Amino acid sequence: MTAAGAVYDRGYRPYDGPRGGRGAARIALWRLSVRRALGLRRSWRQKVLPWGLLVIATIPAIVNVGVAYLTRDTPARDFSFITYRGYVGVSTALLLFVAVAAPDVVCPDRRHRVLTLVFARPLDGRDYVLAKVGAIATIVFGFAFLPHVVLFLGQMLVATEGALAYLTDHLDVLWRVPLAVALLTIYFASAGVAVAATTARRVVGGVAILALFLVATIVAGPLVAVAGGSSAWALLDLPALPLHLRDLVFLGQVDPDGPLGGVRAGGAGAIAAYVLVVTVSLGFLLLRYRGAGGE
Amino acid sequence: MLRAERLTLVYPGGVRALDDLTVEVPHGTVGLVGANGAGKTTLLRLALGQLPPSAGTIEVAGIPVATDPVGVRARLGYMPEHECLPLDVSAADLVATFGELAGLPPRAARQRASEVLDLVGLDEERFRPVAGFSTGMRQRTKLAQALVADPEVVLLDEPTAGLDPMGRAEMLALVGRLAGFGVSVLLATHLLDDVQRSCDHVLMLDGGRLRHAGATEALLDRTGSVRVEVDRDAAELAAALARRGCEASALDDAVLDVVVASDDVLDAVRDAVDDLGLALHALSSRRTSLDELFVDAP
Numbered sequence A: 001m002t003a004a005g006a007v008y009d010r011g012y013r014p015y016d017g018p019r020g021g022r023g024a025a026r027i028a029l030w031r032l033s034v035r036r037a038l039g040l041r042r043s044w045r046q047k048v049l050p051w052g053l054l055v056i057a058t059i060p061a062i063v064n065v066g067v068a069y070l071t072r073d074t075p076a077r078d079f080s081f082i083t084y085r086g087y088v089g090v091s092t093a094l095l096l097f098v099a100v101a102a103p104d105v106v107c108p109d110r111r112h113r114v115l116t117l118v119f120a121r122p123l124d125g126r127d128y129v130l131a132k133v134g135a136i137a138t139i140v141f142g143f144a145f146l147p148h149v150v151l152f153l154g155q156m157l158v159a160t161e162g163a164l165a166y167l168t169d170h171l172d173v174l175w176r177v178p179l180a181v182a183l184l185t186i187y188f189a190s191a192g193v194a195v196a197a198t199t200a201r202r203v204v205g206g207v208a209i210l211a212l213f214l215v216a217t218i219v220a221g222p223l224v225a226v227a228g229g230s231s232a233w234a235l236l237d238l239p240a241l242p243l244h245l246r247d248l249v250f251l252g253q254v255d256p257d258g259p260l261g262g263v264r265a266g267g268a269g270a271i272a273a274y275v276l277v278v279t280v281s282l283g284f285l286l287l288r289y290r291g292a293g294g295e
Numbered sequence B: 001m002l003r004a005e006r007l008t009l010v011y012p013g014g015v016r017a018l019d020d021l022t023v024e025v026p027h028g029t030v031g032l033v034g035a036n037g038a039g040k041t042t043l044l045r046l047a048l049g050q051l052p053p054s055a056g057t058i059e060v061a062g063i064p065v066a067t068d069p070v071g072v073r074a075r076l077g078y079m080p081e082h083e084c085l086p087l088d089v090s091a092a093d094l095v096a097t098f099g100e101l102a103g104l105p106p107r108a109a110r111q112r113a114s115e116v117l118d119l120v121g122l123d124e125e126r127f128r129p130v131a132g133f134s135t136g137m138r139q140r141t142k143l144a145q146a147l148v149a150d151p152e153v154v155l156l157d158e159p160t161a162g163l164d165p166m167g168r169a170e171m172l173a174l175v176g177r178l179a180g181f182g183v184s185v186l187l188a189t190h191l192l193d194d195v196q197r198s199c200d201h202v203l204m205l206d207g208g209r210l211r212h213a214g215a216t217e218a219l220l221d222r223t224g225s226v227r228v229e230v231d232r233d234a235a236e237l238a239a240a241l242a243r244r245g246c247e248a249s250a251l252d253d254a255v256l257d258v259v260v261a262s263d264d265v266l267d268a269v270r271d272a273v274d275d276l277g278l279a280l281h282a283l284s285s286r287r288t289s290l291d292e293l294f295v296d297a298p
Helices: A021-037 A046-072 A082-109 A125-158 A162-167 A173-196 A202-226 A232-236 A237-253 A266-288 B039-050 B070-073 B092-103 B106-119 B134-145 B165-182 B190-199 B216-220 B235-243 B265-276 B290-294
Strands: B002-010 B016-025 B028-032 B055-060 B076-079 B152-158 B183-189 B199-204 B209-215 B224-231 B249-250 B255-258 B280-286
Touching: A021 A082, A021 A125, A046 A082, A046 A125, A082 A125, A082 A173, A082 A202, A082 A237, A125 A162, A125 A173, A125 A266, A173 A202, A173 A237, A173 A266, A202 A232, A202 A237, A202 B209, A232 A237, A232 A266, A237 A266, A237 B016, B002 B039, B016 B039, B016 B055, B016 B199, B016 B209, B028 B039, B028 B106, B028 B165, B028 B190, B039 B055, B039 B070, B039 B076, B039 B152, B076 B134, B092 B106, B092 B134, B106 B134, B134 B152, B134 B165, B165 B183, B165 B190, B183 B190, B199 B216, B209 B216, B224 B235, B224 B265, B235 B249, B235 B255, B255 B265, B265 B280
Parallel strands: B028 B183, B028 B199, B076 B152, B152 B183
Antiparallel strands: B002 B016, B002 B055, B199 B209, B224 B255, B224 B280, B249 B255
16 A cells, blocks of 8 residues: 555656547547446446346336247237337337436536636536536447347248338338437437536436426326316327327328317427427527636 | 736626736646635536636637637546545546546556556555545646546646645645646646745636746745844844845844845845844845735736
8 A cells, every 4th residue: 555645756658649639529428427427437226227127127028029939839829019100209208217327427426626627628618518418328229229120020020921021021120220229319409408408417417318208298188087078188298299299100190089180280389399498408408508618 | 827808707797707817838737825715626517517707718729719719628537626526436446437438448447547547656445435435646647647548738726625734745746746747737726835846837817816936946046135143133234234224124123034135135234233232143135935925916
């Protein structure tokens, strides 16, 4: 052990290797944030939630493929308890991950005044927002998309009509799923990080994210019910908003049986509300970190 | 290292943190001294591009900060005064992280982190979480993250705060050597002794204005007086010198300071001592301290 308080001057070696500049700094901040959110290089407790959620999100795909395999030679062979469109809806559960991870990647930086050091590097506020939202979005996209890959490949392999036939029959899935998942990801990541950035305390940030979405659902529910089950009030249901866009991607229109089904220009309204939430979230974040890096 | 031209910063609310500061700071180890609120940290933050000036310009390493703050920061290291370390990571991870954020490849950042933590004396503690570190160890971790990317210029804000006397002396010795490694240092402190011990140039701020700037040696030689030590009757000797047209003041019964306005003054001292029958114990060129310079200067 070195003596406490001692500084040992053992020389200094200049660094003459490669330097990546601002681009490398951005990628580094994104990578380090992804690593933190996934609990990598941290205690096992920090790993439980993200990896547990990934497993849970993948279970329906595995079960569906398993059932399809077991029933492939029976009259129930076409049974499928989950659709690709429905599976995107399951990804809404990743909001729980966002409520934990988004505060974890931004709150400690403010609480421990680490931003002073971050913005002493070749980064500015825009880089910070991009890296943090990008990190959460990357993980949410991965966790939402990976089960679809499992489902698609599994269904393809056990399809009674053959893998190639299944692939050609479901080519649309190859663009609809990533697009719908990306819309859901951008929405949850930007809104989640924005709410988390309002506080320096992780717990408060997490509770605020869940409360915002929960209260929005609770408020929208009765309003839509009073209006007969279909009303523009459904646009207040924040967790459901990206699912309306998912329906636009998969069905070309909002779900006719859903709360926007009977609303004129319901699809346009859903797009407008979605864009509004994402724009306000990113705008707030840019304002929140504006000037910190001198931009 | 740094050049400011009529640099002014007025905070919202009207507080004038820097007022028309024009200065050229040479490469080397430069002390930035002043009382709390003198504008030291503000000047560092302006140099980092973290604050836009209200007026004037500032350049660091030849780059105008206003036009390329990110480019400037790529060449700087910064050690803030306040607590700024994430507590739930090890020193090695922390320093490597800031190496990567400076643009170093991950492998190089870890290698550099290991080297600079060794340099600051945290080699064996580098895998411990920062939360368990003492104040002195945190100061050294802050210094390590400032040095990890081998900056051209490193801005140190009160680096000896919280260190014990031995740690402080060693930290100052290390800071004093950085210029020899090609790293220029701007050391902000209110401890004038730190500057006197480790810096070859001094910038002295007071109320946001420049009070002194120059080589430390030159500033310390500005007194132009000698200290005279005799066996007794220093007051009588001072009076005798005054009668010979010299400016002298007795500090106690055996010590007096005499202003050397010309070479004749030293002859006058010799003659007055002889006339009074005093024993001359010592006569030395008196150098002021930065404290005196700071307190006495207009």
